Amino acid sequence: MASRAELLGEIKRLAAMNGAVPRLRDMNEQGRFSERPYWDEFESWTAAVEAADLDVDDTRGATYSDDELLRDLQAVADEDKSVTRTEYRRRGAYSAGALEDRFGSWNGALRAAGLPVNRRSAVEVTCDECGETFTRPKCHLEREWTTHTFCSPECHGEWREGRIKGREHPQFDPSAHDDYSENWGVHRKQAIRRDDEQCVRCGMGRDQHRKRTGRDLHVHHITPRSAFDEIADANQIDNLITLCASCHADVEHGSVEVKA
Template sequence: MVKKIDKDDLIDDLRRVYQKLDSPPSESQYNEHGQYSASVVRNRFGKFTEGRAAAEIPNPDMRGGNNRIPREDLLDELQRLGEELGKTPTRKEMEEAGAYAENPYRREFGSWSEALLAAGYTYDELNRPGTHVAKRVTVECTVCGDTDQRLQSDIAGKQNTFCSQECLHTWRSQEFTGDAHPLTERIEVKCEWCGNSMQRIPAVAESRTYHFCNYDCMGEWRSEYRAGEDAPAWEGGVGLYRGPNWLTQRKRAVERDGRQCQRCGCTEAEHFDEYGRELSVHHLTPVREFYRKADDEEPNFSEVNTLDNLITLCIECHRRIEKLPVVPQFDSS
C-alpha cells in the first residue's frame, strides 16, 4: 500500500516553491518546481487553492505587493551563487541551484543583466553572445564631482548631472538666485489709491487694470469709486442700488465666513494675489427680487443685506453661481 503523503510535508513544499517563485504558485508551476504534484495537493486538501491557503500563501497578486522579495536578498543570492559556481551565474543556473527563479529579478531590476550589474558584476562579465545590456556611460556630478554609471539614454541632451537630490538642490540654490532666477523679472506699478510704487511679476501686472499696495488702499479706493451708481454691478440706474448699509454688512459677512470662499475655500490673501481684488459677497436672493416685490420702489435694505442672505465667494465661484437657474444650497456648518 502506498504511504499517504503527510499534509505538513505538502505545506512545507508549497511554501518552498512560493518562496522560490516569489509569487503564489499555480498548479502548472507547482508541477514544475514542486517535490510532489498538484494532483497530490488536491487529493489531500480537496482543492489546490485550499492547499495553498493551508500553507498561508496569499491569493495571487500580479502587482507583487507585500509578497515581493527584498532587493537586498535577491542581490545577496546572486553573489552567493556566483561564488559557489566560480563565475557569473546564468538564469538557468539560478533556476536550478539558486533560492529564487528569474521572475523576481526581472520584476525588481527590469532584466537579468541589470540585476547582475546591480550585484556588482562588470560589463565584461556580462559580454556574452546573445546578451543585451543597455549602454551606460560614466558621468560626473556637477556639484561634488563623484562619478557614476548612467544609461546613455537618460543623460542625452542634459548639460548637468547630479549624484543625489542634495547636490541638485545645492546647484539650484547657487544658479537660480538673484537676477538669474526665472521669476526675478518684475514690472513697476503704482498703487491706484496712494500712488506708492510696487514691483509685480509681468503676468500679474499685465492681467490687472488696477493695483494696490495693501487691502486698506484697495478698500478706500472701492469705497470712493465702486459704490452706488459707480459700482460695476450697477444695472438700470437705481434698480440695483444695495443700500446705505451694504458696505457694513459686506464686511460683516466676510468676517463671519472666515475671509475665505465658502464654495472652494480660496482665502482672502490667495484671492488678492490671483485677482488683485477682494473676495466677492453674493446675495443668495438677488437684489432685483427685493425691488420686484417692492414694485420698483426702494426695498427694505435691512432685509436685502441681512447676513442670512449674504455669502462670501471668490470671483470664479461667484460667476458660476450667478449663472445657475436656482439658488444653490450651502452647508451652514
C-alpha cells in the first residue's frame, strides 16, 4: 500500500508534468495510483491537493462559479433526484471532473447541491478492525488490490500496526522495559531534535502526530538492535531515525526502507 509521502509525491509529479494542479481524472488517467488510496488517506481529492502544497497554477474550474456548477447539476438531477457521474457526463454542461475538483468528490458536489448522494451502487461491508458495518461503493470492492475494508483511516492504521507484536511493534514502549539501556532516552530526544521534530518520510510534525495518535513521534533503529552485542551501541544517534506511527509500521512490515 502506498504511503502518504508516495501519494503526495505522485500529485507533485503530475503537477510538474502538466504545469498545473492535477485534477482527479488526471490521476486516474496519468498517475501511478487510482483515486481510492487518496480517499482512504485524505478523505477527499481537495484535501490531498492541499496537503501536497503545490507551487503551480490552480486552474481547476476557475472559469465557473460554484453557483453555475451547482445549478447545472440540479437541472440534470431533475425533481431533486440524485444523479450519477456517468449520467452527468452525458447530459451536463460542464465536466464531472470540474465538480469533483471544486467540491472534493462527486458525493460532495451532490451534498452541496442539496441532492441525495449516490447509494444505488453501494454495498454493506464490515470493518476488518472494529467490526462496524458501513457502505462502500461496489466498484471499490471489485478492484484487484482490495483485500480488506475499513470504516476509517484510524481503523486502517490500527489494523496495520496490529500485524506486528512485541518489541518490533511501532508503538512498543521502551520505557516499560530495561533492555534499552540508560542512553536510550537521551539519544531518542537528540534524534527527534536532529530530524526537526518531524517524520523523515512524510514530514508529519510532532504536534500533529500527538493530536492524531495521542503519542509522541517514534524513533526507529535503522540497523536492528539484535545485530549489536551491546544495546548502547545500537542506540547511537547515527543509527536512529524519526518516524510517525504510520511510516514506522510500513518500515517494520518491510514495505519501505530507510537509510541513515
